[in-house]
Amino acid sequence: MLQSRGVSDLLAAEKKAQEIIEEARKRKNKRIKDAQNEAKHEIEQFKGERERRYKGLEQQQMGNRTQMTEESNKETQTQIAALKSQYDTNKQDLLQRIITLVCDIKPETHINARLE
Amino acid sequence: MGLSEADVTKQIQQMISFIQQEAAEKVEEIEAKAEEEFNIEKSRLVSQQRIKIIEYYDKKEKQIELQRKIQHSNLANASRLSILKARDDYVQTLKEEARKQLSILAQDRSKYTTILANLIAQGLFLLMEKDVTIRCRRNDLDLVKQLVPDAINRYKQELKQKDIQVNIDDKNFLPDDSAGGIELYAMGGKIKVSNTIEARLAMIFNQILPEIREKLFGVNQNRKYHD
Numbered sequence: 457m458l459q460s461r462g463v464s465d466l467l468a469a470e471k472k473a474q475e476i477i478e479e480a481r482k483r484k485n486k487r488i489k490d491a492q493n494e495a496k497h498e499i500e501q502f503k504g505e506r507e508r509r510y511k512g513l514e515q516q517q518m519g520n521r522t523q524m525t526e527e528s529n530k531e532t533q534t535q536i537a538a539l540k541s542q543y544d545t546n547k548q549d550l551l552q553r554i555i556t557l558v559c560d561i562k563p564e565t566h567i568n569a570r571l572e
Numbered sequence: 573m574g575l576s577e578a579d580v581t582k583q584i585q586q587m588i589s590f591i592q593q594e595a596a597e598k599v600e601e602i603e604a605k606a607e608e609e610f611n612i613e614k615s616r617l618v619s620q621q622r623i624k625i626i627e628y629y630d631k632k633e634k635q636i637e638l639q640r641k642i643q644h645s646n647l648a649n650a651s652r653l654s655i656l657k658a659r660d661d662y663v664q665t666l667k668e669e670a671r672k673q674l675s676i677l678a679q680d681r682s683k684y685t686t687i688l689a690n691l692i693a694q695g696l697f698l699l700m701e702k703d704v705t706i707r708c709r710r711n712d713l714d715l716v717k718q719l720v721p722d723a724i725n726r727y728k729q730e731l732k733q734k735d736i737q738v739n740i741d742d743k744n745f746l747p748d749d750s751a752g753g754i755e756l757y758a759m760g761g762k763i764k765v766s767n768t769i770e771a772r773l774a775m776i777f778n779q780i781l782p783e784i785r786e787k788l789f790g791v792n793q794n795r796k797y798h799d
Contacts, residue, residue, distance in 0.1 A: 554777065
């Protein structure tokens, strides 16, 4: 009579023990599943950072693009303007030389024909 | 006989405590393991994705750099090309200027006469043919007729035995807007000597192009050998 009460207490304790262990296991599995969500969250954050960084660089590049084009064009125009002044300075001398050469005509017999 | 009631109760109590203690320890163990595996799994997932993300963005950032380089190169090329075009334009302008001035020169009678005489003589020396036809501008026809006998004499003098007959074409002429000079034909038109002012200009202009370029654009810095 006493024994059966003692035994049932034991069985109850055993059962309770199993229950709390089972619950602990359930919590463990949930925790591991949480890992996925938290990981996802962290990754999203990281990705966001890199995306921002990239966009920043892209913007910078677009800005540079216009600046580069402007600078290049300006430089080109300067050089072309320099050409004009070079031309104007040297034009007369060159024309003189050309005309002199064109008018300087030397009628000569062929070197092999002269021995006749 | 046997244990008293109190002893039994006590023993059962002890056993219950033992069970509870064991359970608690087990739970603790499970929870520690849970944390550990949570961290491992989370790190694993995070670093796996991180690598991919880093690779992705590194590639994209490299693209930007590449675009920049391409643009720089394109700009340099375009610039170079427009400068070269401008240079060429100036060279052509010079040639045109020279042509204009030579046209005007043709109106200076005495200078033009000397030039024409020399052109005719030069043409004859070059051809060394028995039968030559000279073509000139309509306006120059009389002048040429005047100058031909002298030219023939020069020819005969230099070349001793050569006999020559020179005709002047009075049916076909050089265009009126040409700068002057003559064309000479032999062998029934099969041999042609173009001794016009324009032809001389073209020839001489080409020959002194290096000089022209140097005067207009400076010495070429990229050139290594000058001899």
